[in-house]
Each structure stands twice: as structure tokens, then as C-alpha cells.
Amino acid sequence: MKYVRRIVYCLLLTAAANALPLVWLLYAKWSVSGAGWLFLPLAAAFLWVNLRPIPKSGPTKRIQRLAEGCELLRLFCVTATATVLLQLLWLNVLRADIAENSFLDGWAVFGGAMGLLLAVLLLAVVFWNGMIRVYLTSVQLGIKHRVLAALCGWIPLVNLWYLAKILRICSYEV
Numbered sequence: 001m002k003y004v005r006r007i008v009y010c011l012l013l014t015a016a017a018n019a020l021p022l023v024w025l026l027y028a029k030w031s032v033s034g035a036g037w038l039f040l041p042l043a044a045a046f047l048w049v050n051l052r053p054i055p056k057s058g059p060t061k062r063i064q065r066l067a068e069g070c071e072l073l074r075l076f077c078v079t080a081t082a083t084v085l086l087q088l089l090w091l092n093v094l095r096a097d098i099a100e101n102s103f104l105d106g107w108a109v110f111g112g113a114m115g116l117l118l119a120v121l122l123l124a125v126v127f128w129n130g131m132i133r134v135y136l137t138s139v140q141l142g143i144k145h146r147v148l149a150a151l152c153g154w155i156p157l158v159n160l161w162y163l164a165k166i167l168r169i170c171s172y173e174v
Contacts, residue, residue: 073127080123
């Protein structure tokens with residue numbers, strides 16, 4: 001059951017982070033009217049996943065918050081990977097549309113930039129929500145790992161390795 005919930009949450013977060021391209025494809029490409037109403041349920045799902053990433057479990061509130069932080073970081077990793085792939089696909093579709101119709105040049109670039117900005121902002125919310133929960137509730141993480149994680153956060157690829165290390169330490173603590 002845990003894996004089904006995780007898959008559904010990853011799909012919801014991916015849809016919310018890529019809402020602008022999704023609505024554009026539904027409305028402009030496939031002529032689905034009323035596609036803009038999709039924003040409301042996606043926003044509600046995004047809030048729900050950030051507030052309640054897992055059902056109540058754990059012997060104490062501290063362990064519960066730590067487990068929630070670990071789950072949010074896992075969801076971030078999967079959703080960020082899916083979002084990168086979807087954004088690359090979205091940019092490829094935009095490039096094809098620009099080639100067909102030169103009138104759309106400015107609007108397509110603006111739409112692509114806004115879709116990318118929305119995805120980055122929403123994924124940052126998920127990431128920092130998880131990191132703050134982990135940083136505030138983990139005992140085994142220690143000062144050393146907190147400082148090294150902050151320093152490694154600025155180094156590409158090393159930051160992913162250290163995020164996996166933080167997840168491993170905190171998952172063992174849970």
C-alpha cells in the first residue's frame with residue numbers, strides 16, 4: 001500500500017509541477033475546453049502531499065515528522081527526475097511549434113519559461129519542506145552532516161550524493 005501511495009503522490013506532484021505545459025497541451029493541441037480548471041485540483045493535491053506525505057505512523061511526533069521529511073525528499077527525487085524529462089519533451093514540442101508558426105515565437109518562449117519557473121518553484125517547496133523537517137527532527141544527522149550538506153548543496157552531482165546519504169541516515173533513524 002505504501003508504494004501505491006508513493007506512486008500516486010509522485011504522479012500528482014509531477015502533474016502539479018508541470019501544470020502549465022499540461023494545460024497547454026490539453027487546450028491548444030487536443031482542444032479540450034475547460035482545461036484551466038485542472039489547476040485547482042492540482043493545487044489542492046500539491047498542498048495535501050506537502051502537508052500529509054504519509055499517514056500517521058511512528059511512536060513519537062518527532063519520528064513522525066522525520067519520516068514525513070524523508071518521504072518528501074524521496075518524492076522530490078522521483079518528481080524532479082520526471083519533471084526534467086517532461087520539460088525536455090515540452091521544449092521539444094515548443095521548438096516544433098515555433099518552426100511551424102513564427103507568430104508564436106515570443107509567446108512560446110514565454111510559456112516555456114513560465115512552465116519551467118513553475119516547475120522549479122514547486123519542486124523547491126517540496127525539497128525545502130522535506131529538508132527542514134529532516135534538519136529539525138533528526139538526532140543522528142548531527143552538526144557535521146548538516147554543515148556538509150549545506151556546503152555540498154552548491155556542488156552539482158555531489159549534492160545528489162549527499163542527499164542520498166542524508167536520506168539513508170534519516171531512514172535508519174526512523
